[in-house]
Every structure is written in C-alpha cells, then in structure tokens.
Amino acid sequence: xxxxxxxxxxxxxxxxxxxxxxxxxxxxxxxxxxxxxxxxxxxxxxxxxxxxxxxxxxxxxxxxxxxxxxxxxxxxxxxxxxxxxxxxxxxxxxxxxxxxxxxxxxxxxxxxxxxxxxxxxxxxxxxxxxxxxxxxxxxxxxxxxxxxxxxxxxxxxxxxxxxxxxxxxxxxxxxxxxxxxxxxxxxxxxxxxxxxxxxxxxxxxxxxxxxxxxxxxxxxxxxxxxxxxxxxxxxxxxxxxxxxxxxxxxxxxxxxxxxxxxxxxxxxxxxxxxxxxxxxxxxxxxxxxxxxxxxxxxxxxxxxxxxxxxxxxxxxxxxxxxxxxxxxxxxxxxxxxxxxxxxxxxxxxxxxxxxxxxxxxxxxxxxxxxxxxxxxxxxxxxxxxxxxxxxxxxxxxxxxxxxxxxxxxxxxxxxxxxxxxxxxxxxxxxxxxxxxxxxxxxxxxxxxxxxxxxxxxxxxxxxxxxxxxxxxxxxxxxxxxxxxxxxxxxxxxxxxxxxxxxxxxxxxxxxxxxxxxxxxxxxxxxxxxxxxxxxxxxx
Amino acid sequence: xxxxxxxxxxxxxxxxxxxxxxxxxxxxxxxxxxxxxxxxxxxxxxxxxxxxxxxxxxxxxxxxxxxxxxxxxxxxxxxxxxxxxxxxxxxxxxxxxxxxxxxxxxxxxxxxxxxxxxxxxxxxxxxxxxxxxxxxxxxxxxxxxxxxxxxxxxxxxxxxxxxxxxxxxxxxxxxxxxxxxxxxxxxxxxxxxxxxxxxxxxxxxxxxxxxxxxxxxxxxxxxxxxxxxxxxxxxxxxxxxxxxxxx
Numbered sequence: 001x002x003x004x005x006x007x008x009x010x011x012x013x014x015x016x017x018x019x020x021x022x023x024x025x026x027x028x029x030x031x032x033x034x035x036x037x038x039x040x041x042x043x044x045x046x047x048x049x050x051x052x053x054x055x056x057x058x059x060x061x062x063x064x065x066x067x068x069x070x071x072x073x074x075x076x077x078x079x080x081x082x083x084x085x086x087x088x089x090x091x092x093x094x095x096x097x098x099x100x101x102x103x104x105x106x107x108x109x110x111x112x113x114x115x116x117x118x119x120x121x122x123x124x125x126x127x128x129x130x131x132x133x134x135x136x137x138x139x140x141x142x143x144x145x146x147x148x149x150x151x152x153x154x155x156x157x158x159x160x161x162x163x164x165x166x167x168x169x170x171x172x173x174x175x176x177x178x179x180x181x182x183x184x185x186x187x188x189x190x191x192x193x194x195x196x197x198x199x200x201x202x203x204x205x206x207x208x209x210x211x212x213x214x215x216x217x218x219x220x221x222x223x224x225x226x227x228x229x230x231x232x233x234x235x236x237x238x239x240x241x242x243x244x245x246x247x248x249x250x251x252x253x254x255x256x257x258x259x260x261x262x263x264x265x266x267x268x269x270x271x272x273x274x275x276x277x278x279x280x281x282x283x284x285x286x287x288x289x290x291x292x293x294x295x296x297x298x299x300x301x302x303x304x305x306x307x308x309x310x311x312x313x314x315x316x317x318x319x320x321x322x323x324x325x326x327x328x329x330x331x332x333x334x335x336x337x338x339x340x341x342x343x344x345x346x347x348x349x350x351x352x353x354x355x356x357x358x359x360x361x362x363x364x365x366x367x368x369x370x371x372x373x374x375x376x377x378x379x380x381x382x383x384x385x386x387x388x389x390x391x392x393x394x395x396x397x398x399x400x401x402x403x404x405x406x407x408x409x410x411x412x413x414x415x416x417x418x419x420x421x422x423x424x425x426x427x428x429x430x431x432x433x434x435x436x437x438x439x440x441x442x443x444x445x446x447x448x449x450x451x452x453x454x455x456x457x458x459x460x461x462x463x464x465x466x467x468x469x470x471x472x473x474x475x476x477x478x479x480x481x482x483x484x485x486x487x488x489x490x491x492x493x494x495x496x497x498x499x500x501x502x503x504x505x506x507x508x509x510x511x512x513x514x515x516x517x518x519x520x521x522x523x524x525x526x527x528x529x530x531x532x533x534x535x536x537x538x539x
Numbered sequence: 540x541x542x543x544x545x546x547x548x549x550x551x552x553x554x555x556x557x558x559x560x561x562x563x564x565x566x567x568x569x570x571x572x573x574x575x576x577x578x579x580x581x582x583x584x585x586x587x588x589x590x591x592x593x594x595x596x597x598x599x600x601x602x603x604x605x606x607x608x609x610x611x612x613x614x615x616x617x618x619x620x621x622x623x624x625x626x627x628x629x630x631x632x633x634x635x636x637x638x639x640x641x642x643x644x645x646x647x648x649x650x651x652x653x654x655x656x657x658x659x660x661x662x663x664x665x666x667x668x669x670x671x672x673x674x675x676x677x678x679x680x681x682x683x684x685x686x687x688x689x690x691x692x693x694x695x696x697x698x699x700x701x702x703x704x705x706x707x708x709x710x711x712x713x714x715x716x717x718x719x720x721x722x723x724x725x726x727x728x729x730x731x732x733x734x735x736x737x738x739x740x741x742x743x744x745x746x747x748x749x750x751x752x753x754x755x756x757x758x759x760x761x762x763x764x765x766x767x768x769x770x771x772x773x774x775x776x777x778x779x780x781x782x783x784x785x786x
Contacts (some may be wrong), residue, residue, distance in 0.1 A: 290718065307715065312591040312611045465696065465715070465722030467592045472637035475720050476671045496670055503633040506605045506626075507594045514605075 004267035004275050005140075007149055014145035021059045023079040023102040025049075027095070028072060028133065029062035030219055031251060032212070032373075038073035041095040045075070048099035058102055064220020066133035068120055069373035075111075076133075077102060088114040119389035120371045125352060127360045128336045129376045132220035137255050140262040143223035149268060151342035152230050156276040159342075161191060164235040168338065170346035172358035177203060177294075177331030178406065178435045180357070180424040186328055189318040190236040193326030198238040201303070201322070201329040202229055204245040204252065205287050205294040208407025209458060211438035213362040214332045216374050218245065218252035221336070222259035226282060228335030230273065231342055233280045236328060241280060243332070244299055246287040256284050291462035295510045296329040298464065309466045310510035331436065333362055353379035357423035361434065367403075367441035370395050377422070384418040387441055398443035402526070406435025408455040408462075409515035411522025412448065431522045433515075448527040449534060452519045453481040459516035470513030473504040477517065489535050498524070550616040555623070561614045567598060568609035576622045579631065579660050581749055582697035583610040585771035587706060590698055595631050595660065598622045606630065632664040640671040641720070643678070643692035644750070651751030652761040657695060658750075678723065683733030686756055687745050689724070694752040696722055700744035707770050712738045743770060 018024065027042045028034075045060045066074045071088035075098055078084040087098060090111055097109035126132075135142035143149070155164050169184035190198060202225060206214040218225055229241045245253050260282050263269045271279045285303050292298045293308040300322050302308040321327020337359060341349045350358045357379040363386070365372050370392030377386065383403055387393070394400050402412040411432035413420065420426050424434050442451065460474040480497045483489040501517035508514045524531060550561045554574040561570045566589075571578050581593035589611045597606040601619035606627060609620075621627070638644075638657065646652045678691040698715065701724070705711040712735050716725045727735035745753040746766040754763045768785070775781045 292718075312589070312608065314613075460719060463719035465717070465719045466590075468594055468634050468637055468641075468695075471696070471719055471722065472641040473633075475674065476637065476640065479672060499629070500633060500671075503630050507597055507630050507634065509591055509594070 003265075005144070005149075007144055007153060010141055010144045011147070014141045018059075018145070019080070020056075021080065022057045023077060024059045024061055025098065025102065026061045026063045026066075026076040026078065026134070027090075028064070028066050028074045029137075030065035030133075030216060031249075032065065032069040033072035033074060034251075036069075036072040036089075037091070040092040041073050041075060041090050044092040044095035045099045048096045049103065052100070052103035052105060054099075054103045058099065060099075061136050062138075063134060064132040064137050065129075065216045065374050067124070067129075067373045067375060068114065068371055070371060071114055071373075074114070084116075086114040086116050087111045118371075118392075119385075120373075120375075120392065123377065123381070123385060123390050124375050125360050125378045126376045127340050127349075127352075128217060128224070128333055128362055129220070129374070130340070131224065132216060135221070137220050137222055138258055140223060140259070140266060143221070147343065148223055148339070149227055149274075151339040152227055152234075152268065153274055155231055155234055155342055156274055156278055161235045161237065164231060164342065165191060167346045168235070168341055171341045171349040172346075172353070172356075173334065173337055173341060173349070174357065174424065175331060176333035176337070176361065176436065178409065178433060180434060183330065183334055186318070186330070187232060187235050189316075190238065190326055190328040193318050195326045197240060197325045198236060199322045199325060199327040200229055200233045200236065200238040200241040201296075201299065201327060202241065202243040202332045202335050203294060203296070203299060203329050204243055204249070204332045205291075205299060206436060207246065207291040207294050207462075208409075208436055208438040209455075210366045210440050211364045211407060211436055213364055213374065213437040215249050215252050217332055217336050217362070218243075218249065219255055222252075222255045223263065224336045224339055225256070225332050226259055226263055226269070228332075228338040229282060230268070230280055231338040232328070232330065232335060234278055238328070239279055239281070241282045242285045242303055242322075243282065244285045244287060244293070244303060246293075247289060253284055253286060260284070290464065291458075292464045292510070292512050295512060298510070299329060300327065309464045310512075312509065333437070354421060354423045356425055357434075361422070361437060363437045363439040365391055365439050365441070367439075368394050368396075368398065368443040369441050379423050380421040382419050382421055383413060386422070386439070387418065391441060394441070394443050396443075398445060401442050401444045401446055402448070402451075404432075404440040404442065404451065404519075405438065406433035406515075406518070407438040408458045409433065409511065409518055410435045410438075411518050412442075412451065412526060414526045431518070431525055433518075447485070448523040448530050449481060449485050452523045453478065453485055455519040456481055456516065459512060463512065463516075467507075467509035467513060469504045470508040470510075470516065473500060473508070473513070474516055476500060477504065477520065481520070484531060484534050487534050491535055494531060494535050550614055550618070552614045552617075553619045555621055563613075565614050566610060567600075567607070567612045567614055567618075567620055568596060570614050571598070571609055571620065571622055577663075578609045578622050579663055580610060581656060581660065581695065582699060584699050584703075584747055584767060586774035587699060587702040587747075587770060590702065593695070593697055594634050597627055597630055599624050599627055628664065631660075632666055635661050635664050635666050636669045636671055638695050639666070639669050640673050641676070642695065643673075643675060648760060649693060649751040650754045650758050650760060650763040651693075651748075651765070654761075654764050655751060656749035656767075674720075681726070681732050682756070683731035684738070684756075685733065686740055687732070687742065688754055688756050689726075689732060690752055690754070691723055692752075693750045694724055695750060696724070697749060699747040699749065700724070700753060703743040703747045703770050707773055708739060708741050708743050710737050710739050710741075713744060746770075 094111040298310040596609040701713040726732040
C-alpha cells in the first residue's frame with residue numbers, strides 16, 4: 001500500500017535541504033545538451049566536487065533544458081546569496097574548472113559566460129517550461145518543492161469535476177498539438193460520454209522535422225505531464241490513461257516511467273489518490289516509428305496493438321475510442337498547461353495571449369538564426385520579435401526570407417508578414433498554422449521549391465498507404481517538385497502540381513494527406529516567381 | 540398512392556435533386572444507389588466493413604467544405620448530396636490515374652481483362668490517358684498456392700481480400716505490410732501463400748478482388764470472372780437469416 005505524500009512537508013524538507021548547500025551547480029541533462037557532450041561535463045563536475053571533499057557544500061544537479069540549445073552544453077552555477085552564472089559550451093575541462101571555482105581552488109573558470117539578460121531569455125514567458133532546466137526531472141521531491149501536485153490536491157479536495165472543466169473553459173486553453181481545438185470542449189465531451197471505462201491519452205508522438213517541444217516537456221518535467229493527466233482524468237471520469245511516446249525518445253520514456261513509479265509509490269496514482277476516492281492508472285505506450293501515429297485514430301490503433309493506420313471519423317474518439325470505449329486524446333503540452341491553470345487560476349492564465357489564443361506556446365526555434373533552441377513565448381508575440389530579438393537575427397550577413405511553422409502540415413511566412421501576431425487564427429489566415437511548435441527560419445540562400453520538395457518527401461515517406469491520394473499522390477507530387485527543382489518541368493507540370501495538390505488535400509483520409517500539400521500551396525502563393533523561373537528554364 | 544411520407548424515424552435526403560426517404564443508420568451510398576445515382580466504388584463491398592481507402596465514392600454534401608465519402612457518411616435529415624459535380628469528377632479521375640500510375644496495370648495481358656472494376660472505373664471517369672509518370676514497381680507474383688495466384692502488380696491495396704478473409708471466413712490470412720508506396724499484401728506472416736497454414740482454400744479473397752491481382756490458376760487472359768456478390772450474401776445470411784437472392 002502506497003503511503004500518501006504530504007506535499008507541504010516534502011516541499012519544506014526539500015527547500016531546507018537545498019538551503020544547506022553553498023552552491024548548486026545545474027547541468028543540462030536534456031537530449032540536445034547530452035548530444036553536445038553534457039554527459040562528461042556532469043561527470044567532471046561531480047568528480048571535481050568529490051575530489052575537493054565539497055559534497056556537503058556543493059550540489060551538482062542534472063536538470064532539463066535551459067533553452068539555448070545552440071550554446072550547449074549549458075551549466076548554471078547558483079551560489080547561495082549571490083547572483084547565478086550561466087556558462088555556455090562547457091567542456092569536461094570547463095566543468096572541472098567551474099567546480100573548482102566554487103570549491104575555492106581557483107579564482108575564475110576559463111569558460112564563456114552567457115548573459116541571461118539577452119532578449120532570448122527576457123522575451124520568454126515560461127508556464128509549461130516553468131521548472132524545466134531548474135529541477136532534476138528524476139526526483140518527485142524536486143517537482144513538489146516547486147509547488148507540484150498542489151493543483152491535484154486542490155481539484156480533488158475542493159472542486160467537482162465540472163468545476164475543473166469550467167476553470168479550464170474560462171482559461172481559454174486550446175489544444176497545443178496544432179489544430180487549436182478548445183480543451184474544455186473536449187473534456188466536456190468525454191465527461192458527458194457514457195461508459196464504464198474511459199481513457200485519457202497523452203499524445204507524445206511528436207514527429208515534425210526539427211521539433212522537440214514535447215520531448216523536452218516529457219524529459220524535463222515528467223511530473224507536470226502526469227499532474228495534467230490526473231487533472232484531465234478527474235475532470236472527465238477516466239480511470240486509465242496512456243502516454244503515447246515515440247520510440248525515438250528513450251530518455252523521455254525512461255523518465256516518464258520513473259515518474260509514474262514514484263507517483264504511484266507516493267499515493268498520487270492508483271487507488272484513492274491523495275486519500276480521495278478517485279483512482280487512476282497511467283501507463284506508457286511506445287510507438288514503432290510511424291509519424292502517422294500522431295493522428296489520433298492511428299494512435300489508438302497502435303495502442304491496441306494493431307497496424308497504425310487512421311480510420312474514418314465519425315465516430316470520434318470521445319464516442320468510440322480505445323477498445324470501443326470513450327477516449328480523449330490531448331497533446332502533452334496541452335496537458336502540461338493544466339496544473340498551472342488550476343493552481344494559478346483561469347484569469348492569470350488568460351491574462352497572457354490574444355483574444356482567442358490564450359497562454360503561451362512552446363516553439364523549437366531552428367534554422368538560420370544566431371540563437372536556436374527551445375523557447376516559450378506568450379501568444380500574440382510577433383514573428384519579428386521571435387526572429388530578431390529572441391533568435392538574435394540572421395547570421396553571416398544574410399537576410400530573412402521565410403519562417404516555416406507547422407512543419408510538413410504548415411506553410412511558410414515571408415518577410416512581409418513578420419509583424420503578424422503568432423496566434424491560431426493569424427497564422428491560418430496566412431496559409432500556415434500554429435502546428436505543434438516547429439519554427440524553422442530560412443535565409444535568402446534557400447530555394448522555396450526545394451523546401452516544398454523536402455516536406456513532400458517527408459510526407460511521402462510517412463504516408464501509411466491506406467488511402468490512394470496520400471499513398472500515390474505524394475509520390476507524384478514529390479516527383480513533380482523534383483522535376484521543377486531540376487529545371488526540367490513545363491508549365492503543364494506546374495498546372496498538374498496544383499490540381500493534384502487540391503485533390504490530395506480534399507480527398508485524403510486523415511490530416512497527414514489533407515495537409516501534405518500545404519507547403520506547396522504556401523510557397524506557390526508567396527514565391528510563385530521562383531517556380532516560374534525554374535519552369536521557364538525547362539521549356 | 541398518396542405522397543410517400545417519411546416514416547417516424549425517417550429522414551429526407553436529396554441526392555442529385557431527387558428527394559429520397561431514408562432511415563437512420565443508412566449511408567449516403569445506400570440511399571444514392573436506391574436513387575439510381577451511379578457512385579463508383581472500389582474498396583467498398585457489400586458485406587464487408589467499411590475501409591474508406593480508395594476515395595472514389597466521394598460526393599459533395601451541402602455545408603461541408605471538403606468532399607465526403609458516400610460509403611462511410613451516414614445520412615442526416617435534410618441532407619443535400621451531389622454525386623457528380625465537376626470537382627468530384629476531376630478528383631475521381633485523378634485518383635484513378637494515380638492508381639494506374641502506381642501499379643503495373645496492363646489490361647491487354649490481364650487475366651481479368653473485361654471483368655475488372657478498375658478498368659470499368661477508368662472508362663466511367665473518362666480516363667483516356669494517364670498524366671502522371673508510371674512508377675513501374677518491381678513486384679514478384681506468388682504462385683505457390685495450388686489453386687490461386689497473387690500478382691501484386693495489379694493490386695490496388697483496397698484490402699477487400701484482407702477483410703473478406705478476416706471477417707467472413709475468419710481466417711485472417713491476408714494483411715498489409717510496410718507503409719506508404721512500399722505497402723504490399725502479405726499472407727500469414729509473410730510466408731508464401733502456398734505455405735500459409737491458416738489458409739482454408741475457400742477462395743473468398745479471389746472472388747472479391749476488383750482487379751486481376753487475385754485469380755484462379757489456369758485462367759488465361761480475360762478468363763477470370765469475380766463473384767463479388769458472394770460475401771454480401773453470406774453476411775446477410777448470417778446476420779439476418781436471409782438465404783434468398785442467389786441461384
């Protein structure tokens with residue numbers, strides 16, 4: 001029998017334990033920094049602290065993503081009573097030097113300091129990523145010390161499920177997976193559905209090229225995802241939840257599984273959660289490498305152990321989902337917003353953002369920028385601020401050409417629209433979409449038909465093959481784009497490209513095929529001349 | 540007889556301007572066929588579950604921004620459906636062209652020449668040439684079964700065989716492997732068909748195949764005829780005890 005956690009006591013003890021250290025050195029243990037060599041840095045830090053017998057004074061904390069991935073591995077030293085220092089591109093040697101500085105063995109490390117007052121950090125607003133980069137994701141106590149699981153406690157002891165949904169409705173939260181469906185409406189559909197068993201599924205099958213928002217959330221703050229799931233399940237009456245994670249995210253899977261074990265051990269999952277009559281079990285389900293399994297009906301087929309292909313809707317998952325039972329599927333970022341909404345209130349959440357798009361959005365900022373990495377910004381921020389302030393502008397003296405949002409389902413936004421606020425409706429009006437949060441900036445060296453071809457190749461490779469327009473249409477679209485890029489196409493090919501794009505969009509079964517031509521439409525709309533130049537050369 | 544009125548739970552549906560009465564649970568395809576509208580189908584087959592993969596039964600429904608599938612869309616009251624608008628006809632034609640470009644469909648040497656639903660559909664949509672380059676896939680035939688032969692060059696992945704085998708015969712010998720343009724049909728867990736222990740030799744897969752991909756051995760060009768009514772008859776016989784309608 002699990003012993004129920006006393007959240008307040010654990011938080012106090014944790015904060016007390018932290019205050020005993022004269023310095024806490026945080027080292028990023030997220031995938032981006034690990035691949036840049038953060039593993040040896042952490043070892044060097046720990047060894048140097050041990051060699052100086054300073055283990056009682058200095059704590060080395062492996063944390064999640066600090067954001068500026070292009071400058072990784074990042075190390076942040078937080079001495080007690082003094083201002084913290086962020087170090088960039090730390091090597092093992094540098095790690096040792098940093099540790100030795102705080103053990104008093106040397107005056108200053110020979111490591112570049114990263115100024116945290118640059119717009120990259122100051123223009124962000126962290127809600128979902130509030131604790132990412134600050135806490136050790138493998139420790140439940142770390143999350144509890146940040147106020148974790150208080151929202152569950154409040155919901156279970158002071159609120160009815162209907163009240164939880166109402167607060168979420170008032171917050172204006174919309175789905176962060178791309179389409180922007182109002183979350184409270186979805187919760188309401190599952191709450192109203194009749195069924196002995198209901199399921200909540202967290203969709204962590206993020207697959208857009210260059211996007212790693214969900215990976216970071218799951219890796220760096222797994223308990224926040226769990227807390228969001230518990231809140232969603234309580235609001236809807238679900239008793240079983242699944243987190244569907246792609247197999248390419250091994251450390252996210254490992255950390256989520258550890259978080260689930262710890263939560264169960266502390267009475268936060270299982271029967272009688274926090275000594276209330278509510279019960280919920282959560283299990284991780286691992287994808288098998290198909291992009292299409294991010295589509296909800298294909299995702300459910302995959303969880304059931306079937307071939308991961310989408311099926312026709314209706315029936316919608318809330319009517320007939322997993323094993324025929326009512327099921328709700330939410331993106332992990334959507335769920336990770338719930339704890340803050342319940343704990344901080346709907347008004348505080350809704351005070352950020354625009355009229356119809358509330359709160360913040362996490363973006364994986366990539367491409368031709370000075371600073372790339374993971375950012376969380378308030379909705380309504382302009383693309384210009386993201387590119388020139390947060391991203392630090394275009395390097396190598398080149399100029400901005402376009403930003404691609406929404407990955408292979410989205411579109412590009414040219415320089416003329418840089419002042420567009422980033423929200424669901426504005427991006428859609430430009431022929432792009434919010435998407436799950438991939439944001440790739442391109443400079444003036446990029447050929448837009450090549451960009452369209454790249455995304456079409458991705459969709460062609462990821463098509464499941466169930467419906468003809470997607471299976472065979474993406475192959476022909478890719479071939480036509482290749483012909484255009486090679487300068488061998490005629491005007492008739494360009495016409496055929498457009499009419500086939502319409503057919504694939506209007507007749508494909510699921511979102512993958514329906515949105516696959518979007519990069520073609522968007523690049524044709526804003527950069528038709530580039531196509532015409534290439535076609536003219538082929539006549 | 541007086542003006543035919545809808546039954547209490549009946550629905551009024553308009554198909555190409557023809558007013559029809561329908562009952563809840565019927566699909567657009569059911570009602571359209573009664574109305575005499577010629578909606579083409581490929582993967583749909585009476586008696587099997589709805590697959591929704593071929594996309595040729597697309598129709599326009601008033602108030603919907605994109606075409607809907609006639610086979611899977613349930614009718615609703617006051618629904619207005621158009622089955623052969625210019626846009627729908629063009630979509631169908633492109634889908635058929637995509638199918639022809641994707642496989643190796645050479646009617647002149649096909650066992651099903653003259654009794655092929657893909658061929659019929661091509662002439663129905665007026666496909667006189669294919670605008671897309673042929674992919675000429677390299678696919679090997681499986682002639683290991685003593686009675687039947689599978690030629691994947693002519694396969695359009697409609698999965699009628701998969702569903703007939705799993706849902707009517709209950710053997711589930713067939714399934715789809717790989718994905719996208721690389722998708723192909725497998726028997727058993729990719730064993731040659733002739734070595735598949737779960738195959739009952741019933742031949743339902745062969746009778747439901749819309750093209751010449753599945754055929755009886757020993758048939759020459761144009762000699763294969765399919766019996767696509769069989770599974771619908773069997774399904775009705777089982778669920779509704781209806782044994783009439785077949786000689």
